[in-house]
Amino acid sequence: MGELDVLKKEAETLKTQIETARKAVNDTTMEAASSGVAPAPRIQPKARRTLKGHTAKIYALYWALDNKLMVSGSQDGKLLVWDTHAGILANCVPLKSAWVMTVSFSPSAGLVASGGLDNMCTIVNISGEKPKTMRELDGHDGYVACSRFLSETSILTASGDQTCGLWDLETGKQKQSFLNHVGDCMCVALAEDQNTFISGACDSQAKLWDIRDGQCKQSFIGHTGDINAISYMPNGQAFITGSDDCTLRMFDMRADQEVMCYQNAQPTAGVTSLSLSLSGRLLFAGYDDFNCNIWDSLKGEKIGVLSGHDNRVSCTGIPSDGMCVSTGSWDSFLKIWN
Amino acid sequence: MPIVDVENLTDLDKAKMELEQKKKEVPLERALLSKGCTEFMEAVQATADEDPLVKGIPEATNPFKEIKGGCVIC
Numbered sequence: 507m508g509e510l511d512v513l514k515k516e517a518e519t520l521k522t523q524i525e526t527a528r529k530a531v532n533d534t535t536m537e538a539a540s541s542g543v544a545p546a547p548r549i550q551p552k553a554r555r556t557l558k559g560h561t562a563k564i565y566a567l568y569w570a571l572d573n574k575l576m577v578s579g580s581q582d583g584k585l586l587v588w589d590t591h592a593g594i595l596a597n598c599v600p601l602k603s604a605w606v607m608t609v610s611f612s613p614s615a616g617l618v619a620s621g622g623l624d625n626m627c628t629i630v631n632i633s634g635e636k637p638k639t640m641r642e643l644d645g646h647d648g649y650v651a652c653s654r655f656l657s658e659t660s661i662l663t664a665s666g667d668q669t670c671g672l673w674d675l676e677t678g679k680q681k682q683s684f685l686n687h688v689g690d691c692m693c694v695a696l697a698e699d700q701n702t703f704i705s706g707a708c709d710s711q712a713k714l715w716d717i718r719d720g721q722c723k724q725s726f727i728g729h730t731g732d733i734n735a736i737s738y739m740p741n742g743q744a745f746i747t748g749s750d751d752c753t754l755r756m757f758d759m760r761a762d763q764e765v766m767c768y769q770n771a772q773p774t775a776g777v778t779s780l781s782l783s784l785s786g787r788l789l790f791a792g793y794d795d796f797n798c799n800i801w802d803s804l805k806g807e808k809i810g811v812l813s814g815h816d817n818r819v820s821c822t823g824i825p826s827d828g829m830c831v832s833t834g835s836w837d838s839f840l841k842i843w844n
Numbered sequence: 845m846p847i848v849d850v851e852n853l854t855d856l857d858k859a860k861m862e863l864e865q866k867k868k869e870v871p872l873e874r875a876l877l878s879k880g881c882t883e884f885m886e887a888v889q890a891t892a893d894e895d896p897l898v899k900g901i902p903e904a905t906n907p908f909k910e911i912k913g914g915c916v917i918c
Contacts, residue, residue, distance in 0.1 A: 554910070828897060
């Protein structure tokens with residue numbers, strides 16, 4: 507046996523040990539545990555706003571902490587900042603590269619970050635009279651699929667080069683690299699204390715990382731396709747992922763395993779995006795089939811649908827006060843629902 | 845902090861990386877699923893009453909209520 511085979515065989519043995527340890531604590535299912543819980547009310551949110559302004563597919567959106575401003579990114583080469591209450595455009599940021607895959611606000615909303623097929627994460631200051639590019643974070647060898655600010659001076663990225671990166675915006679340099687995925691990294695979510703984060707990738711795995719030392723702490727298996735979206739549950743001990751395998755899954759970090767799978771009776775459309783309501787009870791998931799499904803996160807049942815887009819729902823978001831859910835689509839529109 | 849050269853990782857490098865990772869993951873302490881599920885369910889239900897999307901938003905206080913009349917100039 508060559509060295510490669512020896513290593514692979516050893517890894518398989520360890521994976522079996524890990525599965526045995528997981529089975530040993532698998533004393534119930536989420537469905538069984540929640541059987542006594544009253545079903546979530548069947549809700550039918552109405553589309554309250556349709557935001558028209560983009561002229562091509564929308565790929566990403568992000569809410570500001572003021573719960574009013576929302577930024578969207580489209581392959582028309584623009585970031586649009588919306589006053590969602592009034593339903594009007596508040597700002598427009600032209601991009602050097604039209605191939606945007608991710609947008610986010612800094613905590614103050616004075617900065618927006620965007621990233622995409624240009625392999626860079628671009629930071630623009632929008633607090634002045636005119637948008638001003640502040641930094642072009644250059645260092646990934648693949649597309650930037652997701653970016654999340656830790657603060658006004660620090661940002662986390664997920665890249666098609668299979669790594670995540672932590673960047674210092676004062677120097678423009680990468681402070682830490684996170685390598686362990688063997689597929690394109692598509693999404694990240696930060697823990698509230700910002701000491702750890704979770705990532706989802708095209709190797710069908712989700713991973714938990716220590717931000718300071720760059721080490722992968724845990725790996726979560728279960729999905730059978732690219733993981734496109736990831737979000738912590740409000741209590742921070744579990745998270746939910748959405749995948750091209752047409753399912754969403756909840757993972758319990760302390761039990762180190764999957765505890766629930768959210769799957770349509772006839773699963774035909776991949777999950778592109780997900781957002782959790784304030785308590786975590788409602789799970790909103792965007793799909794390739796133009797819909798956004800509403801799931802009861804505890805009981806695993808589908809309880810509603812947001813229909814209204816004429817093309818794939820590519821992104822969803824819920825502001826920090828939980829007052830609505832927004833959807834962005836390849837049909838070039840954004841909608842606000844509650 | 846040297847940035848990892850991902851492009852030049854060989855299959856052997858990746859296999860070593862995976863083995864090292866699995867060695868770290870084997871000894872993790874794993875809590876009973878029932879414990880996690882119960883705590884997690886209780887946390888969700890405790891806050892569900894204040895979850896606007898669960899309990900509904902009265903029209904009067906809905907920041908996204910229909911904008912009637914007037915003219916919005918962009």
